Amino acid sequence: MLFKRKLFTGRRKETHPLVWLAAIICALIATAVVIAGIVVFLGYLIIHPRVPVISVTNAHLDLLSNDYAGLLQTQLTIVVTAHNGNAKAHATFSDIKFKLSYQGQTIAVLVAEPFFVRKNSSRDLNYVVQSSSIPLTPDQMEEVNDAWKKNVIGFDLKGDARTQWRVGPLGSLKFMCHLNCLLKFHPLNGSYVPSKCTSKSH
Incomplete structure (x- = not known):
């Protein structure tokens, strides 16, 4: 029981805020690239060149x-x-x-x-x-x-x-x-x- 108590009450490592910030920025960039691609593609279809x-x-x-x-x-x-x-x-x-x-x-x-x-x-x-x-x-x-x-x-x-x-x-x-x-x-x-x-x- 002492062993289990130490196992569950041990301190967890928290993710550094900078890592979260980098992940958010990457997600925003990826979203912007996808949106830009969709805009270009839709523009291509609209003008039917x-x-x-x-x-x-x-x-x-x-x-x-x-x-x-x-x-x-x-x-x-x-x-x-x-x-x-x-x-x-x-x-x-x-x-x-x-x-x-x-x-x-x-x-x-x-x-x-x-x-x-x-x-x-x-x-x-x-x-x-x-x-x-x-x-x-x-x-x-x-x-x-x-x-x-x-x-x-x-x-x-x-x-x-x-x-x-x-x-x-x-x-x-x-x-x-x-x-x-x-x-x-x-x-x-x-x-x-x-x-x-x-x-x-x-």
Whole structure:
């Protein structure tokens, strides 16, 4: 009985107030994170967004010249349109970088500073690309000659852009736009062959 009396009447260790305070703070932070996530998710559902896209909406082959030495010179005008089809949220486009090339030969890199597109609106980026003399291999020279004969020549345009929507005061949605297109032209008059050249997002 003495042993049991000592066992039940022993002094218990109390939890330090700072431990309780830390636990409360952690619980509040976790709750705030959950609430913020719910707000962003509900905002996403409410605005029912259409993902921002970048497209080539117009272009022109201003110059195409090749000589017997295997040197190619070209100039292109390319209109890239950033479109925000969301009627309830503005969008920001940044980290824009597209490489224009012919038969693996880089002609130019198209870039742009970050910019803002209002909801349900678009913005055009007008590029005039002039190449220096590009040395061609015999196979590439043959490709250019065939392009003149067929009156069709293609240039590759590949790259990425980052887009972001603001959803309410607590969150945002981010996407990457990937563009991978073959731009075709009629070299005899420089006209652009319209095609679906629109970015894919994730």
